[in-house]
Amino acid sequence: MERVDLTRRLPQLAWASVVANVVIVVSGGAVRLTGSGLGCPTWPRCTDEGFTPHNSLSMHSAIEFGNRMLTFVLVAIAVATFVAAYQSGRRELKRLALVLALGIPAQAIIGGISVLTDLNPWVVSFHLLCSMAMIGLAVVFLRLVGRDGPLAPATAGKPVTALAWSMFAAGWALLYVGTVVTGAGPHAGDEKAPRNGLDTLQLSQLHADLVFLFVGLTIGLIFVLSATGASQEAREAARMLLVVELAQGAIGFIQYFTDLPVVLVGLHMLGAAVVSATMTWTVLATREA
Numbered sequence: 238m239e240r241v242d243l244t245r246r247l248p249q250l251a252w253a254s255v256v257a258n259v260v261i262v263v264s265g266g267a268v269r270l271t272g273s274g275l276g277c278p279t280w281p282r283c284t285d286e287g288f289t290p291h292n293s294l295s296m297h298s299a300i301e302f303g304n305r306m307l308t309f310v311l312v313a314i315a316v317a318t319f320v321a322a323y324q325s326g327r328r329e330l331k332r333l334a335l336v337l338a339l340g341i342p343a344q345a346i347i348g349g350i351s352v353l354t355d356l357n358p359w360v361v362s363f364h365l366l367c368s369m370a371m372i373g374l375a376v377v378f379l380r381l382v383g384r385d386g387p388l389a390p391a392t393a394g395k396p397v398t399a400l401a402w403s404m405f406a407a408g409w410a411l412l413y414v415g416t417v418v419t420g421a422g423p424h425a426g427d428e429k430a431p432r433n434g435l436d437t438l439q440l441s442q443l444h445a446d447l448v449f450l451f452v453g454l455t456i457g458l459i460f461v462l463s464a465t466g467a468s469q470e471a472r473e474a475a476r477m478l479l480v481v482e483l484a485q486g487a488i489g490f491i492q493y494f495t496d497l498p499v500v501l502v503g504l505h506m507l508g509a510a511v512v513s514a515t516m517t518w519t520v521l522a523t524r525e526a
Contacts, residue, residue: 242324243317243320243321243324244321244324244325246317246321247318247321247322247325247330247382248379248382248383250314250317250318250321251318251375251378251379251382252379253314253318254314254315254318254337254375254378254379255372255375255376255379255514257310257311257314258311258368258371258372258375258510259372259507259510259511259514260307261304261307261308261311261368262365262368262369262372262506262507262509262510263503263506263507263510264303264304264307265304265364265365265368265506266502266503266506266507267300267304267503268300268301268304268426269361269424269425269426270424270499270502270503271296271297271300271499272297272425272426272427272428273296273297273298273300273301273426273427274301274351274352274356274361274425274426274427274430275297275301275352275355275356275426275427275429275430276290276295276296276297276298276299276300276301276302277290277298277301277302277305277352278352279352279353280348280349280350280352280353281345281349283298283301283302283305284298289302290302305348308341308344308345311341312338312341315334315337315338315341316338318334318337318338318378319331319334319335319337319338321334322334327381327386328387329381329386329387329388330378330381330382333374333377333378333381334378336374337371337374337375337378340367340370340371340374343367344364344367344368344371347360347363347364347367348364351364355427355429355430355431356425356426356427356430356431357431358419358420358421358425358430358431358432358433359420359433361416361420361426362413362416362417362419362420365416366412366413366416368510369412369509369510369513370513372510372513372514372517373513373514373517375514376514376517376518376521377517377521380518380521388521388524389525391524391525392524392525393465393467393471393523393524393525394465396461397458397461397462397465397467397523398523398524400454400457400458400461401458401519401520401523401524402520403454404451404454404455404458404516404519404520405516405517405519405520407447407450407451407454408451408512408513408516410447411444411447411448411450411451411512412509412512412513414440414443414444414447415444415509417433417435417440418437418440418441418444420432420433420435421433421434421435421436421437421440422437422497423497424497424499424502441493444489445490448482448486448489451482452479452482452483452486455475455478455479455482455519456479458475458519458523459472459475459476459479462475462523467523468522468525470522470525471519471522471523471525473522474515474518474519474522474523475519475522475523477515477518477519478512478515478516478518478519481508481511481512481515482512484508485505485508485509485511485512488501488504488505488508489505492505
């Protein structure tokens with residue numbers, strides 16, 4: 238049998254990895270926002286009778302089971318990506334493709350623990366943050382595919398890269414606090430699921446403060462990149478990040494003042510995934526500014 242060479246498909250597979258990891262965040266959000274988190278009340282089976290919900294099919298079980306089935310799409314993409322990376326002979330691609338592939342069963346186990354603990358909000362929070370990290374790694378892989386080798390040492394000045402990394406740290410702090418806010422809010426994934434018991438008003442204020450810090454650091458980075466004559470890619474990445482931040486912030490404020498409608502919360506989760514991707518791209522582009 239002739240071997241299929243997937244090396245030429247590396248760019249498409251890299252993009253597929255980014256998109257698939259974003260989709261799984263949105264899919265997981267749909268599970269939570271429809272109260273379907275325990276539609277399959279056990280793990281790794283869906284019910285005590287089997288792996289499928291065929292004996293007790295309901296909207297909640299169908300949504301949760303459908304989300305679990307998306308894992309196999311991720312697996313197929315990850316396997317094809319690893320094979321293509323292996324065929325390329327590039328060590329940095331093989332290592333990162335392996336990490337992305339191993340992240341899928343790790344995420345499945347964390348998801349299983351969240352079900353077995355009746356959607357413990359701290360476990361669910363960790364589950365979402367791992368997805369955000371997977372998105373960031375997929376963006377790194379995408380950038381490596383467009384290079385002839387591993388990431389080169391940073392060529393931008395230390396003050397510029399320090400500002401970019403500060404922005405990145407603020408973004409991750411924002412994502413984490415966002416998951417804690419959600420863990421205190423009404424969308425638990427199931428009406429019987431526990432909440433973390435923290436004060437939603439104080440958490441929301443902290444979340445808003447981090448938004449202002451994140452946006453402020455991004456604006457500062459845009460001015461610094463412009464003043465230092467940085468590359469067009471770095472300036473475009475920072476401007477795109479600011480646009481994403483402003484859109485995400487607008488959705489966040491609107492959803493807060495309209496009592497968290499599920500459609501806006503779902504869009505906010507999509508926005509968080511896009512924030513993870515764009516801020517990673519911005520840091521990588523700024524290194525070479």
